[in-house]
Amino acid sequence: MNKEVKMNVYRFDPNKDKEGKFQEFTVPVKEGMVVLDAVHYIENNMDPTLGVRWNCKAARCGSCAAEINGKPSLMCKTRVDSLGDKIHVAPMKAFPIVKDLVTDVSRNWEIARKIPEFTPKKGLKEPWQIAEIDVSRSREFRNCIECFLCQDVCHVIREHDKDYIGPRFMVKAASLDTHPLDSINRSKFLHEEGGAGYCNITKCCQSVCPEHIAITDNAIIPEKESIVDSYYDPVTMLFKKIRGKHGQ
Ligand code: SF4
Ligand code: SF4
Incomplete structure (x- = not known):
């Protein structure tokens, strides 16, 4: 298991930015960590302005849907150790962006x-x-x-x-x-x-x-x-x- 992972997270605030871009964060990896844990780590320890929607963290509510390394997936159900040491997380492309990873569905x-x-x-x-x-x-x-x-x-x-x-x-x-x-x-x-x-x-x-x-x-x-x-x-x-x- 890698000790840390590079998280490339899409950032875009339609009220401020002309276009979105990926921002890289280095996140320590823990046993059993899922992508949503890594995003929460960033939000809690590195940038509290990061926009992310989630609710149950048990794959029951569907709120944390995103594109992980280009594949539409639930952040709470996708293990970090299944993705290598560099992960891209982007919002769902089919819907307008509210902020960062949050889309208007x-x-x-x-x-x-x-x-x-x-x-x-x-x-x-x-x-x-x-x-x-x-x-x-x-x-x-x-x-x-x-x-x-x-x-x-x-x-x-x-x-x-x-x-x-x-x-x-x-x-x-x-x-x-x-x-x-x-x-x-x-x-x-x-x-x-x-x-x-x-x-x-x-x-x-x-x-x-x-x-x-x-x-x-x-x-x-x-x-x-x-x-x-x-x-x-x-x-x-x-x-x-x-x-x-x-x-x-
Ligand atoms: S992928 Fe579509 S059909 Fe499957 S749970 Fe999500 S909304 Fe429902
Ligand atoms: S066109 Fe859309 S709805 Fe039809 S099979 Fe393909 S992905 Fe599913």
């Missing part, structure tokens, strides 16, 4: 509000009862901690900012669509407003998810298949023509 909350909400089937008797086997399909999606690392790595979000809701919200839609008591079809929303067609299934989002959610395999691909069924399947199209709406 509020656009994600705006997208969240647009997803058609859980709509239970009519006439359900209370208490609602769901068989365990029916719960299991959506359980994986409910593990999402909303770190937005998948949004950060998605090239569509980076390039077409306003057109695609992003992988986190494809997961959210899949979570609702696979709920056994939900009654609506979100294909129309995902196709016409959500920009699902922009996703070209590169799986970059899936590769960075700290909860190991199979974002593309289990959420995006089935949602895309559902869109194809709703819009282009001749039987469904005839059915919709008769009912006059998109499969609802």
Whole structure:
């Protein structure tokens, strides 16, 4: 184990600086140290003005999402001894910077509000009862901690900012669509407003998810298949023509 590590931390204050730059700090390494510990060491011992957002330090809140040596990762879950003796820590590139490592992820909350909400089937008797086997399909999606690392790595979000809701919200839609008591079809929303067609299934989002959610395999691909069924399947199209709406 190295005794110390060079931490190159991105610094940028939009209220003062024209552009950001990396600043190097030398930090003593302790057994089991994670990148967030090293950033806290800098904040507590070298520069208290360093901007960093964190909360649980247990990979449950998603607050300390950043780019570590170029890879979207949680600072609290990334061991210093897994990275060599020089570490670069930068804020998520897909979102505006508030200060240093802190980004403004509020656009994600705006997208969240647009997803058609859980709509239970009519006439359900209370208490609602769901068989365990029916719960299991959506359980994986409910593990999402909303770190937005998948949004950060998605090239569509980076390039077409306003057109695609992003992988986190494809997961959210899949979570609702696979709920056994939900009654609506979100294909129309995902196709016409959500920009699902922009996703070209590169799986970059899936590769960075700290909860190991199979974002593309289990959420995006089935949602895309559902869109194809709703819009282009001749039987469904005839059915919709008769009912006059998109499969609802
Ligand atoms: S698979 Fe789709 S959502 Fe995931 S990173 Fe690639 S384009 Fe974005
Ligand atoms: S799907 Fe995974 S990467 Fe995306 S926000 Fe949720 S936990 Fe984070």
